[in-house]
Amino acid sequence: MRTTALPAAEATRPRTVVVGVLMATAAVFVAFAALVAIYVQQRQAARAAGAEWFPDGSVELGPAGMMMMTLMLSIVTVQWAVQAARTEDRPHGFIALGVTLMFGAAVINQFWFVYQDTAFAIDGGRAELLFYAVTGSFIAMLIGGMAMVAVTTIRSLMGPFGRELAHGVQAAALYWHMCVVCYFGVWYVVFITK
Amino acid sequence: MTLTEPAVADSEAAPAAPSEVPALAQPFVTSDSATVGRLFVVVSLLLGLGTSVVGALLSLGRTEVVDPADMFGGLNAYFRMWTLYRVSFMLLVVLPLLLGVAMAVVPQQVGAGNLAFPRAALASFWSWLIGALIVVVSVLAGGGWGAVDGVTGNESDAMALTLLGTAMVIVALLVGAVSVATTVISLRRSGMSLLEVPPFAWSMLVAAAAWLFTLPVAIANIVVIYADLRGRPAIAFGRAESPDIWLQLDWLVEQPAVYLMAVPVLGIAFEAVAAATGSRSSRPEAVTVIVGLFGLLAVGGWSQDYFTAPQDLRDGLVYVAFGLAATVPVAALAGGAAELVLRGPKSLDRLLDPRMVGAGAALKLLGAAALVGALRVIEPFDLLDTAATWAVFHGVVAAGLVAGVVALMTWPQRLSIRPVPAMVGRGTVLLMGAGASLLVLSDLISGFMSDARDLMALALDANVVLNVVNLVGALLLAAGLAGTAAALRPAPARSEAA
Numbered sequence: 118m119r120t121t122a123l124p125a126a127e128a129t130r131p132r133t134v135v136v137g138v139l140m141a142t143a144a145v146f147v148a149f150a151a152l153v154a155i156y157v158q159q160r161q162a163a164r165a166a167g168a169e170w171f172p173d174g175s176v177e178l179g180p181a182g183m184m185m186m187t188l189m190l191s192i193v194t195v196q197w198a199v200q201a202a203r204t205e206d207r208p209h210g211f212i213a214l215g216v217t218l219m220f221g222a223a224v225i226n227q228f229w230f231v232y233q234d235t236a237f238a239i240d241g242g243r244a245e246l247l248f249y250a251v252t253g254s255f256i257a258m259l260i261g262g263m264a265m266v267a268v269t270t271i272r273s274l275m276g277p278f279g280r281e282l283a284h285g286v287q288a289a290a291l292y293w294h295m296c297v298v299c300y301f302g303v304w305y306v307v308f309i310t311k
Numbered sequence: 312m313t314l315t316e317p318a319v320a321d322s323e324a325a326p327a328a329p330s331e332v333p334a335l336a337q338p339f340v341t342s343d344s345a346t347v348g349r350l351f352v353v354v355s356l357l358l359g360l361g362t363s364v365v366g367a368l369l370s371l372g373r374t375e376v377v378d379p380a381d382m383f384g385g386l387n388a389y390f391r392m393w394t395l396y397r398v399s400f401m402l403l404v405v406l407p408l409l410l411g412v413a414m415a416v417v418p419q420q421v422g423a424g425n426l427a428f429p430r431a432a433l434a435s436f437w438s439w440l441i442g443a444l445i446v447v448v449s450v451l452a453g454g455g456w457g458a459v460d461g462v463t464g465n466e467s468d469a470m471a472l473t474l475l476g477t478a479m480v481i482v483a484l485l486v487g488a489v490s491v492a493t494t495v496i497s498l499r500r501s502g503m504s505l506l507e508v509p510p511f512a513w514s515m516l517v518a519a520a521a522w523l524f525t526l527p528v529a530i531a532n533i534v535v536i537y538a539d540l541r542g543r544p545a546i547a548f549g550r551a552e553s554p555d556i557w558l559q560l561d562w563l564v565e566q567p568a569v570y571l572m573a574v575p576v577l578g579i580a581f582e583a584v585a586a587a588t589g590s591r592s593s594r595p596e597a598v599t600v601i602v603g604l605f606g607l608l609a610v611g612g613w614s615q616d617y618f619t620a621p622q623d624l625r626d627g628l629v630y631v632a633f634g635l636a637a638t639v640p641v642a643a644l645a646g647g648a649a650e651l652v653l654r655g656p657k658s659l660d661r662l663l664d665p666r667m668v669g670a671g672a673a674l675k676l677l678g679a680a681a682l683v684g685a686l687r688v689i690e691p692f693d694l695l696d697t698a699a700t701w702a703v704f705h706g707v708v709a710a711g712l713v714a715g716v717v718a719l720m721t722w723p724q725r726l727s728i729r730p731v732p733a734m735v736g737r738g739t740v741l742l743m744g745a746g747a748s749l750l751v752l753s754d755l756i757s758g759f760m761s762d763a764r765d766l767m768a769l770a771l772d773a774n775v776v777l778n779v780v781n782l783v784g785a786l787l788l789a790a791g792l793a794g795t796a797a798a799l800r801p802a803p804a805r806s807e808a809a
Contacts, residue, residue: 133427133497140489144523151531151612158618239538243547250538 138288181308191220202283214270221263265289342429351411359404363789370782391455405711409575412718413515422500427493435487442479449473457556467551492519514578517606528612568611576714580670587664588655605640634688665736669717672744680706699758709747729800739794746787753781
């Protein structure tokens with residue numbers, strides 16, 4: 118009896134990095150959803166008691182809408198990076214990852230403006246405290262997403278994209294999309310319905 | 312004749328190659344899943360021993376021998392230990408114990424060479440350990456999760472540290488859970504569908520999903536509390552001088568989230584019975600469904616009642632349905648295990664196999680906890696916010712501990728430990744089972760007897776007999792854990808064994 122080893126078949130399992138990041142992303146999303154739920158519940162309780170949540174005119178919608186637009190654009194650029202990684206298109210990949218990082222930095226900059234504009238004190242009351250808790254957590258999440266994008270950019274500088282790095286870009290994009298969805302929640306709950 | 316055997320292709324994480332790293336440095340650099348799993352198991356068992364001693368002291372405080380406040384140096388100190396006991400058993404003992412077993416066993420069960428993200432798994436161990444030390448040290452330094460009798464500025468700072476440590480522990484456990492779950496999803500061998508993975512691997516996948524959907528909610532609570540507590544007098548959520556902080560986090564150790572600790576118990580118990588009897592289930596898919604249902608019933612982030620009127624949540628249909636339904640999967644799995652026993656040879660040796668005894672004890676404890684949980688949500692019994700809450704907690708914790716010991720007896724070679732002698736194994740699980748039974752029973756009877764809603768159940772002092780029973784139960788549990796920890800020995804090195 119003779120045994121012949123054939124070449125290994127292509128694995129059909131979901132990609133390890135993408136699956137791992139998907140689960141981590143789900144966990145971050147659950148944490149953020151819980152934060153927003155606390156915010157909404159407290160606001161509802163305050164209004165039911167006849168109290169004011171934010172003083173009139175203190176939270177402007179303009180900068181928040183601009184951040185939403187910026188993040189919508191970043192969805193396109195991060196997906197552009199995924200496509201570039203798939204096709205081994207390095208120049209486009211670098212541009213897309215770089216622009217995505219720039220958009221992330223722009224959103225943080227706009228949040229800084231919002232903080233200056235509202236001039237809330239964190240101990241000003243429940244509304245102000247939760248405003249900082251929710252938006253601050255979002256900024257932390259966004260910085261996490263930027264770190265993932267930056268790491269994939271640096272790794273792609275060291276060599277060709279390849280399958281593993283393409284999966285890394287996909288995983289970073291997955292997390293980034295979740296951040297945008299979370300910001301959509303912040304935009305609606307904190308800035309629109311105030 | 313020529314046979315063609317396709318090479319295995321989908322084990323992306325190859326087995327860790329033997330390295331030349333000195334033995335002492337191994338725990339810091341290893342990427343071997345069995346080593347990381349063993350680290351989790353050993354440290355969590357040691358922490359479990361310490362926690363059970365704290366539990367025995369707390370039980371002693373409920374007797375009339377010593378005043379609870381005097382024993383630890385004040386009512387706040389007693390409250391700190393009381394809360395530490397609960398958080399520690401969940402986050403520092405049972406969850407990491409079962410996670411450690413999973414890290415060592417699951418990759419081999421699904422045909423993967425190693426864990427997915429082995430370095431992340433190692434990082435999760437060290438982050439968990441550092442977080443656990445921060446929690447313990449900060450609690451001993453006057454921190455904890457709130458107070459009942461006012462605080463000083465330093466104690467408030469220590470509480471902030473406790474919260475940070477708690478968050479760190481939770482994040483570390485989640486990273487470990489992601490590593491295990493990804494191994495099952497992505498690295499199982501070709502041809503094995505998700506419904507075909509062994510019961511323990513499946514139960515860990517379900518448990519990891521339940522943890523991922525529940526534990527992050529506690530992180531959100533901690534973010535809000537910390538933002539309020541740190542640096543200035545708290546205005547709402549972080550009032551250190553009251554038990555408010557604890558009341559925002561206590562849902563984690565109550566129904567239904569307390570069952571997060573129990574999901575892997577079902578998988579371990581079933582596999583242990585199968586190994587002891589040498590028989591196979593006629594309906595393996597039923598086990599998959601049962602474990603999945605129990606995982607669903609353990610998702611508990613929605614059940615916190617701090618932000619709403621407690622009666623709104625706890626009298627609600629969903630809370631009652633979760634409480635009642637938890638008995639179904641436990642009973643169904645016990646039935647499945649009984650089928651294995653009936654199908655297997657019925658010699659006395661097999662029936663007294665320590666794995667069989669342990670699996671039986673774990674399922675009975677879990678069944679008792681689920682039953683008390685069901686009684687607890689039935690309104691006429693009026694058991695909510697009584698000691699019955701802790702009957703459920705003790706039952707689930709003990710089931711997790713016993714299942715951990717059973718896992719050590721079932722898969723010693725995968726954890727690279729020497730097999731636990733049968734007498735010792737049987738003795739330790741019986742000690743733990745008996746101790747936990749006394750704890751559950753005394754807590755349940757206390758729940759029926761108490762009228763006053765007392766946060767720490769100190770009102771039980773009126774009943775000396777129950778308190779003594781409770782103390783005996785805590786001591787037996789501690790003795791069982793001590794026996795297990797003492798019986799753990801590393802497997803001999805290959806050259807030594809040869």
